[in-house]
Amino acid sequence: MTATLGYPQLRNVGTASKRLTAGLPPITVILSFAVVLLVILWSLVPWLFTSYSPVTGDTASKLAAPSAQHWFGTDYLGRDQFARVVYGTASSVTSALVAVLIGLVIGSLIGLASGFRGGWLDSVLGRFVDVLLAIPGFLLAVVIVSSLGFQTINAAIATGVSAVAVFARLMRAEVMRVRSATYVEASYLEGGNRLHALLGHILPNAYRSVLVLAVLQFGTSILIIASLAFLGYGDPPPASDWGLLVASGKTYVTAPWLVYAPALVIVGTVLSVNRISRWLRKAK
């Protein structure tokens, strides 16, 4: 007992007080939040950020290099690439959000049922999760989207389904961990029922790890959906999902900005989301 009270816990006290005095998160985390905020604003009110239309262009100034008028240059129809990126944000980011929600809700329900009921239900759901994991995630998404039809919303559903397994695994592990904790047993002794244990103890304890995974999965989903759009499995043009912009830009070798601009936006967004996820995990 004295041994466990010694060094590690003192160290925890140290980091806790350091965190209190430091106050603000690291500068990279603040920057990441700023990037994510900007991306959210792009998807909600794109017209505030650009005066150009994403669908009609001025063919006289087609394939123009980036300039003060056209930050990301123009495409083969003279459309402003920055406007296309900004207007494409809504579907690129919303669909990633939909994907995370599907994975989160279905996966958590499976994990909860599995860990909470145990027995045969756990075995059945466990095998189901094994099967979902056995098919490589991206292939599973490709098959589902080809079965549902080539639309961005279907790409989102496909990405969500392929994320179900990881959420189910995590939630089950969390339930198992908390379920056998002494204070949960104590709450049973005090007359609390299963629902009370679930709402009062298990979910509040699990929520932090699940949140970290959800944020991480948000970044992954942006990548997967961009890849599906790149292959042409999302909404067809004139939609301007980020992955689709890269795909249509790659035809114009003389205008590399058509590829680099949306690519940088994808990388910046995902990098920021991942940084936030790592910060949340550490701050735990």
Added chain:
Amino acid sequence: MTSDYKRFALTRAGQAVVVVLLAYVLTFLVISVLPGDAITNTLRDPQHGLSEEDIQRIVAFYGLDQPVIVQLLLSLGRFLTGELGFSLQSNLPVSRIVGDALPSTLTLATSALVIAVVFAVVIAYGAQYLPGKWAAIVRSIPSFFLSVPNFVIGLVLIEFFAFRLHSFTTTDPNSPVATLFAAITLAIPVSAPLAEVLIASLDHESRQEYALVARSRGLTEATLFAKHLVKPSALPSVAMVALIVGELLGGSVITETIFGRDGIGTVVQKAVTGEDQPVLQAVVSLSAVVFVAVNLVADLASPLLDPRVKLREKVAA
């Protein structure tokens, strides 16, 4: 121990077979749940030039005039006997299409795996031994690698090395140099999780007392790394092999498309656009077989590599 191990091995092998069969069923259901009758639609496409007799033969082969459950059982029965059916686009046997495409993908995936391991070891070594600031930068490389989509890496490499430096041409995608760049594209996202595991493991191992003893004996850090730290850090990486294989299989779809290689990834892409269900079904279930088999080998090997791994826990998990 040996009889324990035998039971453990048999249980895991049994579970693996069940998972493969269920993966087949799941894929079948996902593919055939699709609205509309894709197989007959494709067959009746006049461009296809199939005679009514041919169509009847194919319909009978797949049991298309019967309920889904019968089709599933027929299909599963064929899969178990190693019969993968025929492509709806080319009428070639699926096994031949897959067999033709496999060598290209195997070359790509193997090279990518080697490159990924090299990248991961270099990153982990740098994170451990470079001076403070540099180590911090190296430590952030994996999360950067994880944030760049596969297709962007590929396009950037092509732009610089093919179009600017003329190191290779995209018209000859199977040349060694082109293969190397395709493999790098595929390797980068794979190396990231591997590097993260290695870094964490190295951090842990180098704090152990045996490492301290070795340093006090006068070993240089490089010798310590090579002789003592690599082996225990390799164990957790073995557990990731299955994950990596999945990444390689999924990533090959994008990489092969970008570099214009004819491999399994391209087969998948063509099957998706052409609604070629037998091909899609075969490729997806074969990847499940590969994934499950690799996972099984890793699981069976880990108690042999590390006697501390408890068999019972593995069976329960």
